[in-house]
Amino acid sequence: MRKDVNWSKLGLSALAVMAVVGVAALAYASADAHAGGGDGLLGIPDHKWKDLGWRAMNFAALMIILIKFLKKPIVDGLRGRRQGIKEEFDSLEAQRSESEAQYQEYAGRLSGLDAELQEMVAKAVAQGEVEKARIIAEANDAADQIKRQAEMAVANAVAEAKVKLKNEVADQATVMAEAIIKSNLTADDQGALVGSYLAKVGGAA
Amino acid sequence: MKNALLAKRYAKALFAVGQEENALDEYATSLKEFATMLADNPELDDALSNPMYPLDAREGVMAEVVKAAGLSTIMGNFLNLIVQKRRADVLGDIAEMFQILVDEENNTAQGTVVSATELSAEMQAKVQETLEKITGKQVTLTTQVDESIIGGMIAKVGDLVLDGSIKTQLEELKESIKGSE
Helix, strand or coil: CCCCCCHHHHHHHHHHHHHHHHHHHHHHHHHHHHHCCCCCHHHCCHHHHHHHHHHHHHHHHHHHHHHHHHHHHHHHHHHHHHHHHHHHHHHHHHHHHHHHHHHHHHHHHHHHHHHHHHHHHHHHHHHHHHHHHHHHHHHHHHHHHHHHHHHHHHHHHHHHHHHHHHHHHHHHHHHHHHHHHHHHCCHHHHHHHHHHHHHHHHHHC | CCCHHHHHHHHHHHHHHHHHHCCHHHHHHHHHHHHHHHHHCHHHHHHHHCCCCCHHHHHHHHHHHHHHHCCCHHHHHHHHHHHHCCCHHHHHHHHHHHHHHHHHHHCEEEEEEEECCCCCHHHHHHHHHHHHHHHCCEEEEEEEECHHHCCCEEEEECCEEEECCHHHHHHHHHHHHHHCC
16 A cells, blocks of 8 residues: 655654754864864864865755755656646546457457358349349340340341242243244234224213 | 414414315324434434525425425425425424314314333223323323333323322432421
8 A cells, every 4th residue: 555755754854853963063162162172072072063064954955945946846757747647647547448348349349250251142143043033044044035126037037938938820821822922823814813902882872 | 482473373374274175183293203304313403494504405304304204295385385484393392282282172182191011992082081081181191101200100291291190209209208297
């Protein structure tokens, strides 16, 4: 379990201790000097205690000054840094949540992909069947049409051939009849033909 | 007849003169002979009707022909007028139209009979008699021989055509065979 440390209080305590030590050392050194003593406390000369006292006070004053002027910027910087890190953590956490949600979504879709795929295949097969039926129907229609056209063409060709044959028969029959009549027609026949025709048209008149 | 209207106009003019002169038959004969001569002589027809030749030259040719044929003055003047009016190419039609007018005046008609062989005089008379009976006019008959009709006869009087030829009968038979189902 993490325990928050109050660094400002701790620093102030340390400075207070050092200030006390310094003041005590100075007091001791000046008292001893007034008493005209030789070696000081713990065998350390008095001027050493005095020097220590001055150094301690100097350090304490320096620290007080530093704390006085640098405390706010440092604290603000550290606070900003902490806030940035916190925001970064929040952002990362949000990204993680989002990624997890996407993962869940993709996993869900992936699990449904087989069914979807099967449905698509079924649809494609159904469409293919419909298209196949349509193509077959069209082919049947085209075949019927071609058959009808062929039958009509055959019928026309037969009719045309019949007409042609009939015309040829008529032409040949006429030519043959003409030849037979020419070869058998006598002068008397010519006169009889003219006479009978005159009788016919004269009678009609 | 290509220029019937034009030919009729000239024919009527000559007909009026012919009636006054009482020379309709003479003019009809002269015109017919002249038209026949032009038809038989294409060079002469060309010399009279070709606009490439000067009009004086064509008039000169016509004058010489009239003189050589011994035509009457009126007929000569008429033919010269035809040349001057550049209508020599319709002389045949004028002759034909003039004959029609004369026939109408005389209640006569020009008839033609075509046969495969020469008709005897007796048969020609019979044909003429039949045509006169049918048309009610006196028919002047012209005979022609055309072996291609095979047999029978074809008679024409004006617009009337009597076709009793074997060739036509065979054609009708052929068409009936072709038309039968």
